[in-house]
Amino acid sequence: MASGSGSGSDSGEGVGGNGEGAGGWDSEASRQIREWAYTSAEISRLMREALQQQQPQPAVHRPIQRRAVVPRDHVGAHQRLFEDYFAEQPRFGDNFFRRRQLAYGGPADMFDEYLHIGETTTLICVEYFCQSVSEIFRDTYLRKLTPQDCHDMMVMHGSQHGFPGMLGNIDCMHWEWKNCPTAWKGHYTTGFKVKNPTMILEVVADYRLWIWHAYFGVVGSNNDINVLHSSPLFNEQCRGVGPAISFVVNDNQHHMGYYLVDGICPRWSVFVKMIRCPLEKKIFFAVRQEAASKDVERAFGVLQA
Structure with missing residues (x-):
């Protein structure tokens, strides 16, 4: 009896418990289904609104600007x-x-x-x-110098200025860059006496105002010496492939031309620098040298005209 009673009791409780569990599962599943249905409906509504917004809007009427025709004679x-x-x-x-x-x-x-x-x-x-x-x-x-060009320039400068063996004048100028991009202005703004960024330009000009060498300095703070050190002017001479030059001064044979430069340039064998305070014996030389150095200044004036 006890055994049967216990068995019946256990069986009843088990059935009752299964009934309550099945009912709870049904309610939870129904709730989730309703949430999914609501979410799906919400997603569909949002998609319809997005598609409606993507549809082309009616064109706004704008007046047609026709090109003005100017009658010209x-x-x-x-x-x-x-x-x-x-x-x-x-x-x-x-x-x-x-x-x-x-x-x-x-x-x-x-x-x-x-x-x-x-x-x-x-x-x-x-x-x-x-x-x-x-x-x-x-x-x-628009080409490099040839041996004949070097010979002609030495003869011309010897007859015009009294400097045989002279190949030209080397000088630099600050070229004002009015349309410099804003992102680059810091690289090209120096303490030079202009309000716009500048690029420093190195040129070699002769008496005929032929600029046969032109070089813009690299980014950064530049002066004549910095630009000269980065310039490709003497690359061929350093490699030994430059044009052969030969001239005679005071019965002395020379195999290298020279350039007139200002006082800031280094003391190289190819440079003849200006004499700032000439003595009596050198006044004539300084006057002729200053007159010859006007060639590059005239060339700069033509470029800036």
């Missing part, structure tokens, strides 16, 4: 230009013809009222002109 402007500069007896000579847009650096439409040429046409013409100059004079000026 091209025939009359051509006749006026021909009579001013290209006729047999022009109104203005060659000196006035050279002093134009390239020299002054004026805007593209500077001569619109005179030549009746628009800005785009002017820019295209200037570009073609520069390309033509490069193609015509590249083999004459």
